[in-house]
Amino acid sequence: xxxxxxxxxxxxxxxxxxxxxxxxxxxxxxxxxxxxxxxxxxxxxxxxxxxxxxxxxxxxxxxxxxxxxxxxxxxxxxxxxxxxxxxxxxxxxxxxxxxxxxx
Numbered sequence: 775x776x777x778x779x780x781x782x783x784x785x786x787x788x789x790x791x792x793x794x795x796x797x798x799x800x801x802x803x804x805x806x807x808x809x810x811x812x813x814x815x816x817x818x819x820x821x822x823x824x825x826x827x828x829x830x831x832x833x834x835x836x837x838x839x840x841x842x843x844x845x846x847x848x849x850x851x852x853x854x855x856x857x858x859x860x861x862x863x864x865x866x867x868x869x870x871x872x873x874x875x876x877x
Contacts, residue, residue, distance in 0.1 A: 784817075786810070792828035837875070839875055840868070840875040844868045
């Protein structure tokens with residue numbers, strides 16, 4: 775393979791893991807992962823550990839999705855809700871959405 779240094783092999787392997795974090799069923803990348811597994815010097819753990827920035831991006835994307843779902847469903851209810859004040863109701867509903875997305 776053209777990636778002869780261990781550092782480059784690890785980076786390339788982690789790039790595969792990062793890609794699969796977002797598109798886990800991509801057949802071409804799954805095939806690439808199998809090729810890397812057969813490559814001398816590649817550790818299987820590298821292919822299971824996406825790059826940190828990819829994980830952070832995915833987590834932020836999930837939080838943003840939770841926020842959008844919260845806005846769609848909860849603000850209509852907030853206008854009608856008086857118990858505990860609007861701020862309390864908004865925060866409570868948002869926390870529930872975040873928990874759902876993290877599951």
